[in-house]
Amino acid sequence: MAVLRVILLAALLGLCLGKKRYDGYKVLRITPGDDFQLRSIADLKRGLETRVDFWAEPTHVGKSVDLMVAPDDADSVQEFLAQHGLESTVTINDVQKVIEETSPERPEENLAALSNFRYDLYHSLGEILTWMSDVAGEYPNIAKTENIGSSYEGRDLTLLKLGKSGSNKPIFWLMSGTHAREWLSPATLLKMVDLLLTGYGSDSEITNLLDKVDFYWMPIANPDGYEYSRSSDRLWRKTRGKTSSSWCTGADPNRNWDDHWDDPASSTYACGQTYRGLAPFSEACVDVVSKYLLGLTGVEVFIDMHAYSQFWMTPYGWTTSLPSNYQAQKNLADSAMAALKAVNGLSFQTGSIANVIYVAPGSSADWAYSKANIPYCFAPELRDTGNYGFLMPEQYIYSSAMEVFAAIKVIGNHIIP
Template identity: 40%
Template structure:
């Protein structure tokens, strides 16, 4: 018999996790839904999940870029950006993961509205980004970890992406990322590479993980889920379950570490 999950508290330390910031990365909203389902159905029977939810709040945003995601189902499966209008241009949308106020519109971002990596007219110009940033700022005193789910490439990244400089906590973040990657690999032998975003994948200014880290959320990570290019964004349905199962191990590893290092 499962116990009732504790209600959120204004003082409990918390983890914030989002999925679907890029519209075409369909495996990521699937993972956020998987996490919520596991939390609901294993609380009271899984000791680690029970301990986590007793001691911490977990805020889950299952679908960051709602309008873009809908557009991938109706018009263009490969759409990436938001669906906001750009003044003076017929092309629409901003890359929400170039729209945060972290080295905004410098390395790896475009000021051209028709680009897939368009940074927006100003930092937080996108309503989706503004609302997430406002929420995290409002909970700044309690949010201890920020996890954002992307695909694809099988990477576990951490700040920085907007600069080649290493984060102050680089060594600890690298050790934690490698531990989480090993936990993930233990299930299906899926290999992940860990490292700072700029040098591990490519430089990219305006990302949510860099912004959260600079705000003071020390344990800030970007997951790039399966695969490494065979299917890319078109990951087959048969891989949803194993991807979610293995990713869950990495997320629980990070959560357990944060839980142990709260005080």
């Protein structure tokens, strides 16, 4: 009953307040040229954490930083940058305008058959769950669904299992939608499933993959956050569970895994975008997935797919030190990215999470490698490099799916016994 009251209250507040708008918000790009400038940007982040949303974090000299600034904060941010010798360029001039262009409102579809499903659109959770059921119904020999638990707000956490029946097959785990606003990741997964289904029996490589590998794919790993990003705040990142603050909701589900969760670099700020949560596995969606994974045998690949920045990263996130089999993981990532680049010409940087993007304790990839003993663990960041960021237009879904699918085939073939 308590959870139900929370959901009803949230719904009432949503009706009263409507969707959060981002009129006049800008995304600025800054490139630190030395250590002083890098520290200055980090100081800005700490000082304005609730008012400035860093889309791409300050991590390395020469690596661009993207931050979204509200109109009321624009002058103070620009003054701070000028005082520290930092220049910025505007990559998105009006975030609300881009939201309206790339996230069009449409009624939920009542799909009569799988053949009517459009893979070039961003879909609601309800549509995705119906699609999964339809896939299992139309491809019973190679597809089935499994509900493995529920989110904090009671939404289903559902897997789609793909593969021909067989024993002792290696498992390829891939989930998406961990961060709610990264809509391109689940849309990419859905289209890749379609490529597997339609290629089985006609494409020899795909047929061999599904005959010899079991794919366990979860399109929406954070259903509460995903639906909130659709109904109330397009740029919502976190879950929707309780925090240490009565004013702030949700934790970062990619900082909530029990691997260096209490590291000094973990964020204990409940209102922050990377808040680690009240405890390891405090977020229901993370807890459910972790327990399910530990119950599996033979998982060879773990992927938690994100967007954006065009990275294909490996453990560790908590430290710049490297795991014992780092070179094997890096070699496979490099081969996969060569195949990805051959599709549309895009380059993805490879390397460990902490060395490529930033230090991120409590991440899913680190836990999967260190605690679940999965040998190949990847944390991809899909396209683009900042022109749209989290607001990729639907027209790029197919391109994303085709290039990532090329990488997935390389990785899948690598684990075939």
